[in-house]
Amino acid sequence: MNVNGLIQPLETQVVEQMSVQIYADRNQMGRAAAAAVGDRLRQLLQDPEHQVRMIFAAAPSQNELYDGLVQEKDIDWSRVCAFHMDEYIGLPDEAPQRFGQYLTERLFSRIQPGRVELLNGLGDAKQECQRYGELLRAAPIDIICLGIGENGHIAFNDPPVADFNDPLLVKKVKLDEACRHQQVNDGCFARLDDVPEQALTLTVPALMAGKRLFAIVPGALKRQALKAALHDPISTACPATILRTHPGITMFTDREAFGL
Template sequence: MSTEPVTDRSVDRTVGRLQVRGFPTRRAMAETAAADIAATLRRLLAGQGAVRMVFAAAPSQADTLAALRRAPGIDWSRVTAFHMDEYIGLPSAAPERFAAWLDDQVFTRLPFAAVHRIVPEPDPAAAAARYAALLGEGPLDIVCLGIGVNGHIAFNDPPVADFADPLDVKVVELDEACRQQQVDDACFPTLADVPLRAITLTIPLLLRGRELFCVVPGRSKRDAVAAALTGPIATSCPASILRTHPDCTLYLDPESAPDA
């Protein structure tokens, strides 16, 4: 276990409407993000009967999820969980599936009211429509997300991202940069092993989340973070749209912060 001290936030600023928090260590970033998510869960559960929550699946989120699992005082039996994307074409038991990763990290380790997994088989388009219907049954209270090396949020890569997408969930072709990230993150051995298609929640759906928590560690994300914060709000960097959300916080470590 890391012996780094957990240090409070070292940088606070606002870019557009986006709150940006920088930290001196990855551990401090992850534990503070988890504490903020936990505090939001407690606050919402104190005022409403249930919470609906979306989780991203990526190694970059593991430290935050581990800290969130340890957070006290959360009635997980009133939380319904969703995830934001899934590969098409992997065997149902493949450990690379995002549902399997989230099962290991959080879905099977906390007593959720319900967990809704994206199951692409046998018809991905129909699966996307079914998942959109589940998401549409109520508001989304919390979205936990990251940013990809090409600026994607969920699997909304630049070639397919649409800020006015008419769909809530859709089938997409994955950008090569996105697929290469999966290899660089040690999720797949080679680029050829990474699926070409996926199901993803769309950007308008993500932005309808009441509170967004975006955790982005690592040197490989620095250019994407810089584009998200200082470039145009455009689908060339889908994460740039986060600057328009009324309640989104971006958590950075020293490696991902572009001005570090």
């Protein structure tokens, strides 16, 4: 249902500090999320001196959000500095599965941010984590668009490696097998053996430091992870549970994921 041109959720719930909006399908979810992110961007850009700093997830779950953001009006993308939150280690530059490649094709080439900072999964991982961490530390992050993995991860903070008090902003991790299976389920890789075993990721504290978080979680494959994120005890057994404690988070999901 549309009211004043805005797509209305089927239902809205509040779980601790998180507003959860449930939409009829992922297309409506994506359009509503894009409208919300667009509104926040326009508010921030009213300050002519402000450069917005944003972090984007790279996953099929974000497709509808990014298609919607491309359609948002009156946003000066030249004043946006864009980061992304994780990258495989070892994939060649031309590999279509690289998250930087996904974001460039799906979003950055279409909106032309003034500055794009991509993680480099080739070369010395320790040096890259330090370099990217310094970029993130330079100024506050205004907006983060993220998803939740089938194992409850946020970015590549899988349950075995997630640390809610991580001293680092970016780190090298070994990917959980459930996480690697999701990459096959998403159609990104043909076989499990093709999925890299290691990656670079922003840590949980790096994500929780964002001022406004928009979580986009569609589809039946995310139902168990979403249920755990909303209702399980807050712990690294389901890293996404920590999102409930963020004072500025809105979650957008659909009927299939939420289970209405």
